[in-house]
Amino acid sequence: MGHRIQEIIQVLEQWAPPAYQESYDNATLICGDRNAKVTGVISTLDCTEKVVDEAIELGANLIIAHHPIVFKGLKSLTGKNYVERTILKAIKNDVSIYAIHTNLDHVATGVNKRICDQLGLLNTRILQPKRQALSKLVFFVPPSHKDQVLQAVFEAGAGQIGEYKDCSFQVEGSGTFTPSDRANPHLGTRGVPHVESEIRIEVILPHYLQGKVLSAMRSSHPYEEVAYYLQPLENENQEVGAGMIAELPTPLSENDFLDALKEKMNLSVIKHTAFINKPIQRVAVCGGAGIFLLSEAKRAKADIFITADVKYHEFFDAEDQLVLCDIGHYESEIFTKDLIAEFLSIKFPNIALYLSKVVTNPTSYR
CATH class of the missing domain: 3.40.1390.30 (NIF3 (NGG1p interacting factor 3)-like)
Structure with missing residues (x-):
């Protein structure tokens, strides 16, 4: 098949x-x-x-x-x-x-990582990490089912922080509830107040996986009604975002770096701002139209920023803080x-x- x-x-x-x-x-x-x-x-x-x-x-x-x-x-x-x-x-x-x-532009193993690899750059990281891409899920579960529910939400995509998976925070406590006459409680009796030992669990998850993770939590949880809440986070997701910043193994002169850039990216011509007589080691890249990241490249102390589709007046914005290169949209992403x-x-x-x-x-x- x-x-x-x-x-x-x-x-x-x-x-x-x-x-x-x-x-x-x-x-x-x-x-x-x-x-x-x-x-x-x-x-x-x-x-x-x-x-x-x-x-x-x-x-x-x-x-x-x-x-x-x-x-x-x-x-x-x-x-x-x-x-x-x-x-x-x-x-x-x-x-x-x-x-x-642009979804492939924004992942850490995507378009910009390929450019960095093509240029032999090391220590790659996202230039402008994406904000508000993460949520925190807090839920409560009896100790007898903790591992079962945790495994389910991990398999659904929660608990990933950078290079670490199955990440959670847990604390023991007591939960109280009174089942209604129409309830079908896993623990306790209808109409009778109940106190149950429970574990509070917190996990991080990407926004786009909320539905999948919640479904996994509910289907693996013993309770008829699961107590939980979701909280959007302002944290930057270091694995998702625009552009990339990285370093050369050893510094090169501006001329030597541009020669290497032409060779490794198969370029016939490079449009760039004037040299600032500074060795090139820290390199910012953004495949396609990336001038919106110029300020981020400056903040990251990049020596050179490689992108495409730069307009005439936008070259002035480099302000001799770095060398700004336009290598062509097609050429940057081929x-x-x-x-x-x-x-x-x-x-x-x-x-x-x-x-x-x-x-x-x-x-x-x-």
Whole structure:
């Protein structure tokens, strides 16, 4: 039995949860049948008509693209532009298109980590960690069922703090309750006040897993009515956020670093601010349009910030505090297709997996 498209999507969304995408984004299954069996997968930065043609030729019925071919929705499908033509061709040929975009930008093993790896950088960490992405769940359970309920919420995704899993805080106490005449109490008697030894348990969980964790807690808990509460946290989630900051093993001169940058990222040209005559060691990166992180890069004491889509006047904002580089949107993210393919090859070693050979860069240099 082969894998179905939904299985591929499920694994991708465990890696880069859709809840981490920006509000404007459309990281999802753009078109296709989730229940179709996978005949082959193509990884690409962009999905265009030529990429769909490539999929058809290879017999692959799933395209995984970083950039969504549909951003703002479609009101008609008449083939009047490249977006509609691409979707029509995919649908007619039973090719599914899935986009994994800013959610992959925002995870610690995603787009920006791949850029850092490409450049040989060490000590990688999120440049702008995401706030309000975590909640604290507090619940109460009798000692006899503590391990059972804890195991259930851990398996549902709670209790992960950085490199540590199964994290919780526990304290013993007493719970009081009086079951109503309609209750079906696990402990105590209807209409009779009851005191029960209980353990208060606190765990951290991502917002997007609240439903799953609560369901696991309820289904494993012995009580008919579980006493619990959820509290949103202001804590930064160090594993989720925008951009990345890292260090070179040894400092390089500005010229030497840019030469290495061109070689390792396969660049023909780099647009950058003036040198500030300072060795380069701490490097900030953001694949795609990342100028919104310039202040964060300065705060992190980066010597250089590598991104794309920088406007003319935005270069002035570097203010000689770092070297600001625009290496091109396509160029900054082209290795994302390798990242996706490598991830899937580990998870699904028996699936036919292809790197798109189509150059989708809409710009050229002379």
